[in-house]
Amino acid sequence: MLNKSLSILLATCAMALVLSACDKKEADVAVVEETVEVVALPPAGSPPAEWKKYLAAVVMQNMQGVKSNRPYMYFVPGGTDGKAEVDRSNQLDNVSLAVARGVLPGNMLAFGGPESATTANLILDAFIDAGDGSFKDVTVLFVGSQADNERVKEALARTGATYKFAEMK
Known part of the structure; x- marks a missing residue:
């Protein structure tokens, strides 16, 4: 008992x-x-730390449908000085390597920076050799201007990625 x-x-x-x-x-x-913090778009010439904080906030607002809670965020620095060019080149190498290796379904790659066209160009360059359908069930978020949205969307369409766009505002 x-x-x-x-x-x-x-x-x-x-x-x-x-x-x-x-x-x-x-x-x-x-x-x-x-x-989830709402962060205002940093003014032109703001330090990278402010842009990274803004990018992180926009990414958190766009996590719907993403299974992984750790997105891969790529900050693309603006500017024409030598340091910015080296930083962008290094970032392109990092992204290109990730694209070549592949990304597991359920993950997110997020891209943003102070210059939308520069960010869009990096995405296009990094995904140029991505295989058809190789990013099925992977979300790619582009934080940029409406003027660059369509060309990034078109370039990623063949990869099978779930494309998301967040306008910088």
Whole structure:
């Protein structure tokens, strides 16, 4: 009789823990959804840190349908000085390598920077050798201007990627 009572007590405690954990997860999701920060578009000439913060906020606002909670974010620096050109070249190498290796379905690649055309050009260059259908179920987010939207969308169409566009504003 004591063993049966003890078993019932342990089962009841375990069930209470499971139910309390479920409530906590739902509460955590609600808190995360409420804390998505809205960040204003940085003015021209702002430091890269402000642009990266803006890009991260826009990415968080566009995570619907993405299974992975860790998007690959690529900041594309603007400017014509030597450092910016080297940084863009390095970023193109990084993205091209990721494209060549492939990205698992359910992930997101996000691109943005202060110069929409420069960001669009990097995406086009990085995906030029991507195979047809090689990005099926992978989301690619381009944060840029409407003027560059269509050319990026068209270039990515053959890869099978789920394309998302967020206008810089």
